[in-house]
Amino acid sequence: MxxxxxxxxxxxxxxxxxxxxxxxxxxxxxxxxxxxxxxxxxxxxxxxxxxxxxxxxxxxxxxxxxxxxxxxxxxxxxxxxxxxxxxxxxxxxxxxxxxxxxxxxxxxxxxxxxRLEDKGGFQMYLSEKEISEILRMHPELVEEGFRVTSAEAREKTGVVDIVGVDANNRRTIVEIKKDRAGLEAVRQLTRYAGGIGQGVRIVLLAPGVTEEAERMLRRNRMEFRRISMLDLTKILVRERSLEKSGIKKYL
Amino acid sequence: MxxxxxxxxxxxxxxxxxxxxxxxxxxxxxxxxxxxxxxxxxxxxxxxxxxxxxxxxxxxxxxxxxxxxxxxxxxxxxxxxxxxxxxxxxxxxxxxxxxxxxxxxxxxxxxxxxRLEDKGGFQMYLSEKEISEILRMHPELVEEGFRVTSAEAREKTGVVDIVGVDANNRRTIVEIKKDRAGLEAVRQLTRYAGGIGQGVRIVLLAPGVTEEAERMLRRNRMEFRRISMLDLTKILVRERSLEKSGIKKYL
DNA sequence: GATTGTATCTCGCAA
DNA sequence: TTGCGAGGTACAATC
CATH class of the missing domain: 2.70.180.20 (Protein Yojf; Chain: A;)
Structure with missing residues (x-):
């Protein structure tokens, strides 16, 4: 040095x-x-x-x-x-x-x-993947009576996070955004929904949604549900072994 | 320091x-x-x-x-x-x-x-000559069906002009600006176009145009087309004969 | 290797 | 401020 x-x-x-x-x-x-x-x-x-x-x-x-x-x-x-x-x-x-x-x-x-000595680990939390993981473990957070049928995260037409059925046994696709959902998110969802048959509910889950995005959702007969990232984080913290991960000190 | x-x-x-x-x-x-x-x-x-x-x-x-x-x-x-x-x-x-x-x-x-003293300018660079060269090789970038009959660079104004005919065999003069075209560019173009006969299309090609400049263009029955200098640069880098004056010399 | 989609994208521009 | 598209995007995953 x-x-x-x-x-x-x-x-x-x-x-x-x-x-x-x-x-x-x-x-x-x-x-x-x-x-x-x-x-x-x-x-x-x-x-x-x-x-x-x-x-x-x-x-x-x-x-x-x-x-x-x-x-x-x-x-x-x-x-x-x-x-x-x-x-x-x-x-x-x-x-x-x-x-x-x-x-x-x-x-x-x-x-x-x-030469810099840097072996420290780096970990991101609450990526969309992790949110998806939490919701698969706790489907009731998506909606009362919701059950996950497919843990598959990706399909050819785009990104789909959770596939399941609602309380009325209706097929339901849930897309998750960890930020406020904008037009791009809805477009992505619409692209995917194009290849889906009628009668399938499509729900966008996010902390918020822009006005125009919400309008576009309505036009395409899709639903929006607000989700609290803080709640998810609490669940993550409660259920994961956090000794080494370090996120604990935040919460 | x-x-x-x-x-x-x-x-x-x-x-x-x-x-x-x-x-x-x-x-x-x-x-x-x-x-x-x-x-x-x-x-x-x-x-x-x-x-x-x-x-x-x-x-x-x-x-x-x-x-x-x-x-x-x-x-x-x-x-x-x-x-x-x-x-x-x-x-x-x-x-x-x-x-x-x-x-x-x-x-x-x-x-x-x-405190770092840094007033140096930064710019992506393409000379007028290079722009003209690229468009002569790729007249379709100007417009579908466009053919070049002659090209000339006027160094003082920073404008390149290309003369050709469009898909309908109508005589067309293309003016190129490297930067976003403002009123001054259109004024110069208008002056130049003053000596041109009726029935000749005049097209301004630039990365952008100010609102007022565009209005002035319309008043003078001239057209604007957006062109990306970056795209041109990519074409230059990709296609130029590398031996004589291209990138090879640098790399 | 080429393509595709994401990102704590950043950034500039326009409405 | 928000939305939207571009970027020498970079980068990882996928084909």
Whole structure:
């Protein structure tokens, strides 16, 4: 692990080359310009940015504002470092596609490189899949008397989360959205419903629905039911072994 | 602009707080864990990562591998720094949405903060010459049945024109603008079209058009057609003879 | 490898 | 603010 503040060109190049060759994680604040050629073309004029080269050669250029990187290259990449006159030329070229970013680095403000130790697990909760799982275990949350007949989550025409029958033994398809359902969700559902016979109830389950989406639902004789993500989370927390997962401390 | 290597907790907190309060750009390599609660929930166990807080409060956590950040928050955010026992607690909470990331920082490997000077322009790029070339090769992109009889680039106005005939053998002049066409573009076009006889179609091709410009076009019986510079770029990249002037040279 | 669908998508634009 | 489409989308799953 090594770090330098305002190194001169020679020092910076040396560390950069070494770090690249040993595939260390690199975070470099510098004055630079960058060209991209590949699926499109772009040119980024001179300015101060943060460059990131990861251990798997993932590459990012971040400007001082905005969430998204201005330039990037998904791994794997060939990474080259050379010196041309008074600046460093960093070339990042994708292995499997004809794409590359060329960065001309004029001044290095700071450079960090090292191997980062990161074995920590990452877990997302309450994805649509997990919601579906909970509802399969607790069909009464969908509707009184509802029974699940098919645990199959996907069919060819689109995404279907739960198939079952309601209290009157009528076939019912339940689609789940974890966010407020918009037009796109309803469209997706409509596409699927096109291949379904008459007399089948179609229910959209979500924390909310936009006005237009609800209108579209009505036009297509489909139903909306509100569901509380908080309730589902409580069930998840109650029923899962949570010692190692860590979500417990939130609730 | 300030940077520290392996600072102790107190030093790190001090710099972090100051940098956050003055909205400096921050790049922090540290051992940390992170929780996200919002549209979904996630938990990231302990490990070494790069944290980025931008001048507009954009927030990113990058692991040592993978292009995408493992956690993030689009601006604007409230950013809070506190100390709890032996670790720093960084809270990044979105202003307009119920979402937050809480990071517990256990060890700081290095911290950079400062204001980055970045006024450099950024643009996707296609020269007029290239646009003209692509459309000559693919006249169907102008319109179904269109055939080119001549093409010429006027560099001063940033407009390319192509002369041809449409599917009905009617003479058609196509003007191309790289950027969204405003009133000025239409004025120039009108001036140019003034010397043209009646019965000739005039079509403006651009990525977009302002409302007023479109009205002016209609008044002058001219047409607008939307064209995607990105699509053209893709065609260029895909189909150009690579030996002479194409992408190959770059790659 | 090509296609398809999701995403804490983000972002810009328009109504 | 909400909806809608584009993106160098990236990425995983599927064919």
């Amino acid at each position: 090594r770090m330098m503040i305002k190194p001169d060109l020679k020092e910076a190049v040396e560390q950069l080359k070494k770090a690249v060759s040993t595939k260390e994680f690199i975070a470099l604040v510098c004055l630079c310009e960058a060209d991209y050629v590949g699926r499109a073309r772009s040119f980024l004029e001179n300015g101060e940015r943060l460059l990131i080269i990861k251990e798997d050669t993932s590459f990012l250029i971040h400007r001082p504002r905005g969430l998204e990187p201005v330039n990037w290259q998904p791994p794997p990449n060939y990474v080259g470092v050379t010196v041309k006159g008074d600046h460093i030329v960093l070339t990042v070229k994708r292995v499997r596609k004809p794409e590359k970013v060329v960065v001309r680095i004029h001044k290095v403000r700071s450079i960090f490189s090292g | 300030r940077m520290m290597i392996k600072p102790d907790l107190k030093e790190a907190v001090e710099q972090l707080k100051k940098a956050v309060s003055t909205k400096e750009f921050i790049a922090l390599v540290c051992l940390c864990e992170a929780d996200y609660v919002g549209r979904a929930r996630s938990f990231l166990e302990n490990g070494e990562r790069l944290l980025i807080i931008k001048e507009d409060t954009s927030f990113l956590i990058h692991r040592p591998r993978g292009l995408e950040p493992v956690n993030w928050q689009p601006p604007p955010n409230y950013v809070g720094v506190t100390v709890k026992g032996d670790h720093i607690v960084l809270t990044v909470k979105r202003v307009r949405k119920p979402e937050k990331v809480v990071v517990r920082i256990h060890k700081v490997r290095s911290i950079f903060s400062g």
